Amino acid sequence: MNKLILLAAGGTGGHLFPAEALAAVLKARGYEVDLATDARAARYAGHFPARELHVLSADTVRGRSPVALARTVLALGSGLVSGLALMRRLKPAVVVGFGGYPTVPPLLAASFSGVPTVVHESNGVMGRANRMLAGRVQAIATGFPGLLRGDTALAAKEVWTGNPLRPAALAVAGLPYETPQPQGPLRVLVFGGSQGARVMSDVVPAALEKVNPALRARLHLTQQAREEDMARVQAAYERLGVTAQLAPFFDDLPARMAAAQLVISRSGAGTVAELSALGRPSILVPLPGAIDQDQAANARALGEAGGALVLPQPDFTPVRLAAELARFASSPDLLEDMALAARANGVLDAAERLADLVGHLAGGGTTDSFRNLQGPRT
Structure with missing residues (x-):
């Protein structure tokens, strides 16, 4: 043969x-x-x-x-x-x-x-x-x-x-989800796909400015930002006192997803598959304006399974994101339930x-x- x-x-x-x-x-x-x-x-x-x-x-x-x-x-x-x-x-x-x-x-x-x-x-x-x-x-x-x-x-x-799933994702798929403690650190990963997404650089820093200072102090943020957005995002987090690691692209993204307690991202098929396989809760912001609306369909599948909160981009505002971060931080059991639901959806x-x-x-x-x-x- x-x-x-x-x-x-x-x-x-x-x-x-x-x-x-x-x-x-x-x-x-x-x-x-x-x-x-x-x-x-x-x-x-x-x-x-x-x-x-x-x-x-x-x-x-x-x-x-x-x-x-x-x-x-x-x-x-x-x-x-x-x-x-x-x-x-x-x-x-x-x-x-x-x-x-x-x-x-x-x-x-x-x-x-x-x-x-x-x-x-x-x-x-x-x-x-x-x-x-x-x-x-x-x-x-x-x-x-x-x-x-x-x-x-x-x-x-x-x-x-x-x-x-790429080998790097399979290598960390068995790592258990670590539920945040009520007053402990909350590890948040933000990314927008292989090309990056400017909306993340526009909305996430503005949302963190609106959250309670006590919650802001708990955040350990890892965020993808385009080269042209890096300086302003870094300056915003330094001003707010947010612990943040920024890069235009992460070669070890699956490992960073596995370490995260909450992921904020676009909803490409690979991202949704890896979130499901790893069992990580997420806030998904589908790419708007796509002819096929493929990311909306991907996000909807994980959202209906209980593994993600889906926010269309018009709803992904600093005020709404700040409110959702406060809700999850005060009720970590919600994140744990989402993690379990996501994992049940994984292949x-x-x-x-x-x-x-x-x-x-x-x-x-x-x-x-x-x-x-x-x-x-x-």
């Missing part, structure tokens, strides 16, 4: 991290793994466990003007030509896409070349690139169960795996489930036969 699996991911770390998790499991099972991505996402792939990195041309649809559409079509067309050449050279057993427009050229090339294909949809709604590919692939692995229940044709391809073996599906297709199996083998698990 051909032992080479080509993974395709791009855009942000949110696409690459689950691909990295799958790669680790596949390599442990004896497969060779290559990665196809674009130049923008390649910068996140420094530690990706791939035999070889293939950079293909791709572009996001940035507007509806003829010029913008022509630029996107040209980039994707160029990537498709390169992808077809890549299929002839590599002859992979399966190609697996993790969303984002950089996955379109290699997945289409694989489909045209007769190579089995899988897309993994990590969000609570299917993204545009995956929707574009869904009709051509053999299987659609999903991070949330029942994602495609409204589409009979696509639901026949659906296999619920959960969202694969620790998602990468293994996805690797099972990929291996089944690599061996000549079908999605239907895999679903029959897995039974209720899918």
Whole structure:
């Protein structure tokens, strides 16, 4: 059996991290793994466990003007030509896409070349690139169960795996939650995804100015802030006497999440999966204005499970955040309940489930036969 699996991911770390998790499991099972991505996402792939990195041309649809559409079509067309050449050279057993427009050229090339294909949809709604590919692939692995229940044709391809967790998250997933003591320190982690989120730098310092000084003295804050926001945020915390560690990006974010007693963040699929697996309570602020409203769907799933407080960005004000911080600090049992609910929603073996599906297709199996083998698990 051909032992080479080509993974395709791009855009942000949110696409690459689950691909990295799958790669680790596949390599442990004896497969060779290559990665196809674009130049923008390649910068996140420094530690990706791939035999070889293939950079293909791709572009996001940035507007509806003829010029913008022509630029996107040209980039994707160029990537498709390169992808077809890549299929002839590599002859992979399966190609697996993790969303984002950089996955379109290699997945289409694989489909045209007769190579089995899988897309993994990590969000609570299917993204545009995956929707574009869904009709051509053999299987659609999903991070949330029942994602495609409204589409009979696509639901026949659906296999619920959960969202694969990167090794760094799995390494700390077993650490117990430490409930804050009534007058003890409260460790709060604030971040906004791999690109950062300015709203966190705007709202969190202003909220801490409004909380009781006694609570402010208890806070041990770790916050991601963009380079251009760093100085003003640091100055605000120094003025308020808040113990804070700031950085534009944390390489060890899963470990910092595990150490936190409350997380304030965006609600990308990877973030929600890791909060669930670690069992950490959170205040989630979905990215507004997204066409697919994927972060809103992700946050809603964890919020309805009791593991998070969901605040749409218009409600994420200094006054509201100050009130919520005071409420949680005075009732730590609320945080403990949220932590338990989040953990109950976690899926620790998602990468293994996805690797099972990929291996089944690599061996000549079908999605239907895999679903029959897995039974209720899918």
